[in-house]
Amino acid sequence: MEYFLQQLINGITLGSIYGLIAIGYTMVFGIIGMVNFSHGDIFMVSAFVALIVFLVLTTWLGMASMFFALIIMLVVAMAVTGLWSWTIEKLAYRPLRGSFRLAPLISAIGMSLVLSNFVQVAQDPRNKPVPPMFTDVIQVVTSAEGFNTVLSYRQIAIVLITTLLLAAFWYVVQKTSLGRAQRACEQDRKMAALLGIDVDRTISATFVIGAALAAVAGCMYLMYYGVISYQDGFIPGVKAFTAAVLGGIGSLPGAVLGGLLIGLIETFFSGYFSLAYKDVAAFSILAVVLIFMPQGILGRPEVEKV
DSSP states (O other), X not given: OHHHHHHHHHHHHHHHHHHHHHHHHHHXXXXXOOOOTTHHHHHHHHHHHHHHHHHIIIIISOOOOXXXXXXXXXXHHHXXXXXXXXXXXXXXXXXXXXXXXXXXXXXXXXXXXXXXXXXXXXXXXXXXXXXXXXXXXXXXXXXXXXXXEEEEHHHHHHHHHHHHHHHHHHHHHHHSHHHHHHHHHHHOHHHHHHTTOOHHHHHHHHHHHHHHHHHHHHHHHHHHHSEEOGGGGHHHHHHHHHHHHHHOTTOHHHHHHHHHHHHHHXXXXXXXXXXXXXXXXXXXXXXXXXXXXXXXXXXXXXXXOO
């Protein structure tokens, strides 16, 4: 029971990270119907930005407060990654918005390769470690067999920050003018433009918000694992896309639910079966969902008007 509880805690933590990344996929797809396959590499770039900022603050400037270093790291990573995503949308995606459907997809894959190779050249291909953050743990359950269920402060911080950001984002989407514009563009972009909504600005803002949430996920990933590599954009990105499809791509609650489910599936499979095949288990879910339930858990079936 103690081992199961430990895997449950680990799965929720990992699923929170996947859920943050998955929101970026589902937002962009919901508005312009495009799968932004460079989103995983934007997540990876944000982790490198966070690593550089953290090392500058703690090593060069000598900042002693880990809490303030983390806050500054989050803010800078969100700002830089949001600006980067805005630039990508304007240069690589917007000119192809009215073209055939395959062109934006090819452009997104090209941007993914550009980002990963840029980071590989700029930071070299070696793994980049970060000094441990929030290493203290709380003993949740102590068993007679010697296995202790622990909850680290890093896991608490990840789940808490994810929950607060998701609540803030839900408020933006449901209660603000930007959220109303996003929902209008999701339903009918042409009609939204006729009613005075700046569609281009709304789409750019969507890319920026999705990238900012991916930046938070990158910071949490770096804090949780303590190491980052230029290759760490592809696998987490595809798993987050799987989470978005599983929850119902286009549904924000579905993205979060899918992220939690993928995190739990991966953690329990690696804990009870095989660590080597945990990625196979996660990606198999994508194939099963696409075959038997293509709309996802909370997604709506597409109805084409003729």
